Amino acid sequence: MFQVKYVGPRVIISHHGISFLKAKEDKYIYLMTALEILKDIDNDYTVNEQYTHMFTHAPLKEEQLHHVLKQYEQGLEDHITEEYTACQKKIEHEIHFVQNQPQLNQEEKEVWIKNIKLMHPYRIQRTINKIYYEHCIKNIRKLLIHHKIKTLRTSLDKNFFHVLNSLKGVLITGKPSFDASVTESLDDAGKMILTLHISG
DSSP: OOOOOOOOOOOEEETTOOOOETTTTTTHHHHHHHHHHHHHHHSSSSOOOEEEOOOOOOOOHHHHHHHHHHOOTTTHHHHHHHHHHHHHHHHHHHHHHHHTTTSSHHHHHHHHHHHHHHTTHHHHHHHHHHHHHHHHHHHHHHHHTTTTOOOOOESSSSSHHHHHHHHHHHHSSSSOOOEEEEEEEOTTSSOOEEEEEEEE
């Protein structure tokens, strides 16, 4: 069982140093939002074309994450381990790549490799967070299709915006594929809401 915890934005590593892409945030911050949607959608209500989800963000409870995801995905930890191993191999490949760059001198290679090794735990943790997030999104997709939900409404904020757009992406690219879009509008009370529209 892997631990999830916040680390930070995507890191850029080279022989010049280490920098961070603030626009590429750690998936950890969206994980609880995705998990709550997953839990809420899966209930015993009769099939409905519309589902409204209004959620006040709560701290992520790691034991809850593992418990919930295992309900929807047999062999979850095996899948996570496979993807984790692939990330480890990718980092090893990066080191091999740097070692074979003819345009770099030995000092530049050593600095680059040192930076890769220094940020290894950081990058691995980001990958673990991303893997769990992606599994949440894939399982929400399954439930949206199973319950034949055509619209999913949430309050308007950064986390919901990110999660609904992730869902849009997997609906469009998955098999079977669906047409999907995310829109902003006002509800009957005059509050801004987000709506994921699904068709096809």
